[in-house]
Amino acid sequence: MSNVSAATSPGSAAPFLSINNIEVVYSHVILVLKGVSLNVPAGGIVALLGANGAGKTTTLKAVSNLLHAERGEVTKGSIVFDGTEVQSLSPNEVVRRGCIQVMEGRRCFAHLTVEENLLTGAFTRRDGKAAVAADLERVYAYFPRLKERRGSTAGYTSGGEQQMCAIGRALMSQPRMILLDEPSMGLAPQIVEEIFEIVRDLNQKEKVSFLLAEQNTNMALKYASHGYILENGRVVMDGEAGALASNEDVKEFYLGIAGDKRKSFRDVKHYKRRKRWLA
Amino acid sequence: MLYREAGQFKTTYAQDMAMFPIRQDRIAFILLLALAFLVVPLLAKLQIWPFGGEYLLRAILIPFLILSLAAIGVNILVGYCGQISLGSGAFMAVGAYSAYKFGTGINIPLAWLGTAIVIPPLPVLPSILLGGLMAAFAGVLFGVPSLRIKGLYLAVATLAAQFFFDWVFLRVPWFTNYSSSGSVNAPALNFFGLTMNSPIERYFICLSFVTVFALLAKNLVRGNIGRQWMAIRDMDIAAELMGIRPLYAKLTAFAVSSFIVGVAGALWAFVYLGSWEPLAFSIDRSFQLLFMVIIGGLGSILGAFLGAAFILVLPILLDQVPHALGIPISVETVSLLVFIITGSLICYLLIVEPHGFARLWSTAKEKLRLWPYPY
Numbered sequence: 001m002s003n004v005s006a007a008t009s010p011g012s013a014a015p016f017l018s019i020n021n022i023e024v025v026y027s028h029v030i031l032v033l034k035g036v037s038l039n040v041p042a043g044g045i046v047a048l049l050g051a052n053g054a055g056k057t058t059t060l061k062a063v064s065n066l067l068h069a070e071r072g073e074v075t076k077g078s079i080v081f082d083g084t085e086v087q088s089l090s091p092n093e094v095v096r097r098g099c100i101q102v103m104e105g106r107r108c109f110a111h112l113t114v115e116e117n118l119l120t121g122a123f124t125r126r127d128g129k130a131a132v133a134a135d136l137e138r139v140y141a142y143f144p145r146l147k148e149r150r151g152s153t154a155g156y157t158s159g160g161e162q163q164m165c166a167i168g169r170a171l172m173s174q175p176r177m178i179l180l181d182e183p184s185m186g187l188a189p190q191i192v193e194e195i196f197e198i199v200r201d202l203n204q205k206e207k208v209s210f211l212l213a214e215q216n217t218n219m220a221l222k223y224a225s226h227g228y229i230l231e232n233g234r235v236v237m238d239g240e241a242g243a244l245a246s247n248e249d250v251k252e253f254y255l256g257i258a259g260d261k262r263k264s265f266r267d268v269k270h271y272k273r274r275k276r277w278l279a
Numbered sequence: 280m281l282y283r284e285a286g287q288f289k290t291t292y293a294q295d296m297a298m299f300p301i302r303q304d305r306i307a308f309i310l311l312l313a314l315a316f317l318v319v320p321l322l323a324k325l326q327i328w329p330f331g332g333e334y335l336l337r338a339i340l341i342p343f344l345i346l347s348l349a350a351i352g353v354n355i356l357v358g359y360c361g362q363i364s365l366g367s368g369a370f371m372a373v374g375a376y377s378a379y380k381f382g383t384g385i386n387i388p389l390a391w392l393g394t395a396i397v398i399p400p401l402p403v404l405p406s407i408l409l410g411g412l413m414a415a416f417a418g419v420l421f422g423v424p425s426l427r428i429k430g431l432y433l434a435v436a437t438l439a440a441q442f443f444f445d446w447v448f449l450r451v452p453w454f455t456n457y458s459s460s461g462s463v464n465a466p467a468l469n470f471f472g473l474t475m476n477s478p479i480e481r482y483f484i485c486l487s488f489v490t491v492f493a494l495l496a497k498n499l500v501r502g503n504i505g506r507q508w509m510a511i512r513d514m515d516i517a518a519e520l521m522g523i524r525p526l527y528a529k530l531t532a533f534a535v536s537s538f539i540v541g542v543a544g545a546l547w548a549f550v551y552l553g554s555w556e557p558l559a560f561s562i563d564r565s566f567q568l569l570f571m572v573i574i575g576g577l578g579s580i581l582g583a584f585l586g587a588a589f590i591l592v593l594p595i596l597l598d599q600v601p602h603a604l605g606i607p608i609s610v611e612t613v614s615l616l617v618f619i620i621t622g623s624l625i626c627y628l629l630i631v632e633p634h635g636f637a638r639l640w641s642t643a644k645e646k647l648r649l650w651p652y653p654y
Binding site for chain 1: 642654
């Protein structure tokens with residue numbers, strides 16, 4: 001279906017993560033993703049944008065194999081991470097291979113301390129205590145706030161700190177790819193910026209690739225190199241982040257900036273027609 | 280193909296809110312009622328298979344109907360209001376014994392006042408309904424702790440009701456009219472001057488009660504009060520913030536649930552058992568009802584019927600299989616095998632469909648609507 005994305009994929013080499021035309025069905029009846037394809041290059045930040053219910057989270061969960069918990073399954077297409085197909089792997093095996101998801105809404109272990117939360121992230125590792133301790137220090141270096149709060153119960157820290165804790169916990173598994181789901185949810189704009197700065201930092205220094213599902217289109221496109229826009233379970237548009245951010249349609253529908261020319265409803269219909277063609 | 284709602288337009292709110300908004304569902308429901316009210320009695324009257332004897336009516340259909348009714352009651356409390364209760368057996372007992380007392384007349388001497396509370400023996404129908412009412416009182420009483428304790432702890436608290444009433448009906452001879460053996464006999468089933476004794480007449484009694492109460496329950500749960508219950512179930516704090524009174528919502532759920540369970544208890548005692556002792560409403564019954572609700576589907580009236588059918592009828596059917604196939608196995612082995620098979624089937628079902636039969640049914644309907652396309 002949508003091979004548009006494959007044609008314009010960033011990076012000429014084989015992508016680090018590639019999702020090829022997947023279909024996801026919940027409870028055997030509800031078709032949620034209707035052929036989604038996207039590529040994440042090694043060391044890139046790719047933004048996955050779209051409204052509520054567009055299928056962003058489902059796409060991420062399809063990669064990390066968490067759909068079974070919600071009675072969903074990938075019925076078509078393939079997901080290739082670092083040269084291997086991951087659909088048949090168990091979620092913990094996917095983590096072991098270096099692809100970890102940070103769930104929407106943080107999901108810290110509320111009754112553990114921040115440090116204990118971070119240490120749970122190292123669960124899949126088998127390289128000894130010293131390496132884990134070194135990594136813990138590294139995480140604290142990226143998130144100085146967490147070091148201050150290391151002894152406090154995670155449930156009682158602020159939303160921003162919990163988000164940092166969740167990202168830090170993911171980092172503890174030594175991932176090469178993080179699927180980050182709505183890091184900006186419910187956070188103050190300043191904190192959002194702080195978190196995105198850290199994401200960029202991690203990407204540049206640690207060479208971690210990010211697939212970023214976001215509603216905050218403006219922010220996501222500022223930090224990502226490439227963006228995909230999902231609507232109703234289909235990729236309707238994709239391209240370089242800068243090009244997307246300056247696109248008239250994206251501006252109007254996702255950034256809330258009305259262009260000068262398109263004001264009538266007919267133009268909206270034009271946009272929808274174009275969407276169908278792309279899909 | 281057959282199950283397609285294309286072209287069925289709704290032009291009023293009433294149509295949109297109808298109990299069976301899809302025409303096929305309406306027809307199926309009417310057919311089911313016709314089957315239950317006309318075809319079954321007709322077949323029984325003509326002694327056509329499988330109604331050759333009284334076995335099907337007496338041992339399967341009547342208990343199935345009564346336990347479905349009880350399961351509807353439990354479903355209102357557990358499935359719709361989210362309050363786990365292990366006291367349903369006790370509330371059945373309260374219904375049964377209260378109905379018995381109302382049916383045989385009540386005489387409470389109040390010597391220090393020089394008077395006495397005397398109620399003459401009431402006819403069967405008011406006795407059963409009053410039995411339900413007494414069960415509702417008991418339910419509200421034991422539902423009060425639900426305002427403070429939740430989840431498994433509430434289950435333990437309602438367990439107290441079970442043990443308390445077990446003890447009361449065993450130890451307080453007044454409830455059994457001082458019968459020496461502790462077992463009591465139901466009064467004659469006299470409805471409006473008609474004595475109903477044959478299995479088919481008893482079946483009619485149960486069927487009428489179940490139909491009326493199922494429709495009542497269905498209407499309750501889709502109305503204002505039902506939405507309050509479901510709000511409390513899904514998130515009690517959010518419900519409270521929306522202005523729903525937890526006290527009122529929880530206690531009405533307890534009251535309605537116990538009322539229906541109590542009526543079912545009275546029917547179980549009067550119509551199915553005829554003579555009974557407290558053991559008939561032991562904790563096993565509570566668990567049985569809870570399992571029916573969980574396997575049938577929490578929060579579904581249909582689920583109550585499906586769950587009751589599964590829990591009650593499946594062991595009976597399994598019991599017949601070796602005999603029907605002519606396999607020589609001893610009765611004890613068969614009964615143990617039935618336990619094993621039923622148990623593993625329950626495990627399997629809950630893994631495949633944790634939301635119970637009702638969800639399977641709705642998924643099947645969804646599939647039918649889309650057929651021949653997969654989705």
